[in-house]
Amino acid sequence: MKTVVYGLMAALMFALSATMPAIAGSEDVVVEDAWARASIGVNRPGAAYMTIRNTGDEAVTLTGIRTDLAIMSDIHQTSTNAEGVSSMAPAGEIEIAPGDAVSLEPGGLHAMLMRLQRPMAEGESFSLTLDFSDGGEIVVEVSILGIAARGPDG
Amino acid sequence: MNLLKITVYALAGLAAIALTLAVGWWRVDGPEAPERTGLRPVDLSAMDFRLSDHEGEEVGPEILIGRPTMVFFGFTYCPDVCPTTLSDISGWLDDLGEEVEGMNVVFITVDPERDTVEAMAEYVSYFHPAIRGWTGPEEEVARAAQGFRARYERVSTDGGDYTMNHTASVFLFDDDGQFTTMIDYHEQREFAVPKIRRALNKETEGAT
Numbered sequence: 001m002k003t004v005v006y007g008l009m010a011a012l013m014f015a016l017s018a019t020m021p022a023i024a025g026s027e028d029v030v031v032e033d034a035w036a037r038a039s040i041g042v043n044r045p046g047a048a049y050m051t052i053r054n055t056g057d058e059a060v061t062l063t064g065i066r067t068d069l070a071i072m073s074d075i076h077q078t079s080t081n082a083e084g085v086s087s088m089a090p091a092g093e094i095e096i097a098p099g100d101a102v103s104l105e106p107g108g109l110h111a112m113l114m115r116l117q118r119p120m121a122e123g124e125s126f127s128l129t130l131d132f133s134d135g136g137e138i139v140v141e142v143s144i145l146g147i148a149a150r151g152p153d154g
Numbered sequence: 155m156n157l158l159k160i161t162v163y164a165l166a167g168l169a170a171i172a173l174t175l176a177v178g179w180w181r182v183d184g185p186e187a188p189e190r191t192g193l194r195p196v197d198l199s200a201m202d203f204r205l206s207d208h209e210g211e212e213v214g215p216e217i218l219i220g221r222p223t224m225v226f227f228g229f230t231y232c233p234d235v236c237p238t239t240l241s242d243i244s245g246w247l248d249d250l251g252e253e254v255e256g257m258n259v260v261f262i263t264v265d266p267e268r269d270t271v272e273a274m275a276e277y278v279s280y281f282h283p284a285i286r287g288w289t290g291p292e293e294e295v296a297r298a299a300q301g302f303r304a305r306y307e308r309v310s311t312d313g314g315d316y317t318m319n320h321t322a323s324v325f326l327f328d329d330d331g332q333f334t335t336m337i338d339y340h341e342q343r344e345f346a347v348p349k350i351r352r353a354l355n356k357e358t359e360g361a362t
Contacts, residue, residue, distance in 0.1 A: 040230075040280075044231045045231065047237075071313075076234070078234050078235055080339050083305065084322060084323040084338060084339065085305050085306075085319055085321050086235045086319065086322040088317060106237075106238035107235065107238055107339065110233070110234050112233060112234075113233075114312070114313065146280070147237060147281075148237070148240065148244055150241045
């Protein structure tokens with residue numbers, strides 16, 4: 001049992017050290033449930049979703065995202081007005097208060113991936129880098145699910 | 155000197171009037187216009203448009219009459235709202251199981267320039283098999299949208315691309331083609347499924 005716990009701790013430590021640079025603020029950010037839908041070819045933009053949690057004591061600001069999968073990528077916000085018309089716009093910088101989490105989920109915020117360099121194939125994954133205002137960055141591995149996926153579990 | 159003063163006052167007066175008019179327009183017809191209530195689709199029998207389904211067959215509103223119908227607008231280059239709506243609908247249809255056999259489920263593109271018959275065919279193949287994809291000439295899409303009171307507009311994005319803003323609600327009609335209700339974008343499944351069931355049950359009542 002002890003071995004299992006130590007093993008888990010070691011795995012956790014490794015995961016933490018692999019994804020988090022040692023810079024104040026963004027080092028306390030944890031990204032969960034990163035997923036995206038598969039694309040049809042490369043002509044259509046893709047979208048990725050995740051939960052970004054600030055476990056630290058100070059606010060962090062997400063300033064941008066990047067990935068070699070897409071020439072342009074940006075956090076976008078979908079909104080639907082009183083008449084039921086949906087539109088999308090860049091969300092700008094996103095501040096996450098201490099203890100808070102921001103969810104990128106269908107119909108709200110999403111990582112918009114424009115000009116795909118290769119198709120997003122179901123079952124594969126890609127790296128997405130989140131940049132923070134303190135200079136820190138977090139690299140997230142995003143799982144690509146089916147086109148009809150509704151959430152991180154498919 | 156007096157003439158200059160008069161001119162200044164006159165210009166200031168005109169500017170004030172123009173501003174008042176502009177504010178009035180903004181509130182009444184402009185972006186701050188109150189929500190237009192009672193804006194609902196006309197019945198399918200009152201609509202008139204010719205489109206093509208994703209198998210290339212000519213279709214129009216009349217072929218929907220006789221079965222309950224679900225219609226929504228979107229486009230296949232849409233990264234967030236449309237795949238979400240299509241997968242939500244696929245989930246509702248899965249929940250309803252055999253109850254939805256014989257229901258029309260139609261996805262009409264607002265972007266016929268990119269959404270050819272072939273593009274629609276490939277796209278709908280990833281979702282519930284009941285979903286049909288309709289496209290056609292721009293003016294016919296416009297006539298369809300007008301019947302459903304759906305709105306859409308083309309918006310340029312960085313890099314010379316464009317995206318479409320569009321009505322994301324799902325419209326429900328009974329088997330007589332009469333509009334029954336709509337499901338708003340992101341409506342919870344526990345509300346959406348009963349709404350569909352009501353449109354379906356109208357058919358059962360009519361049949362017995």
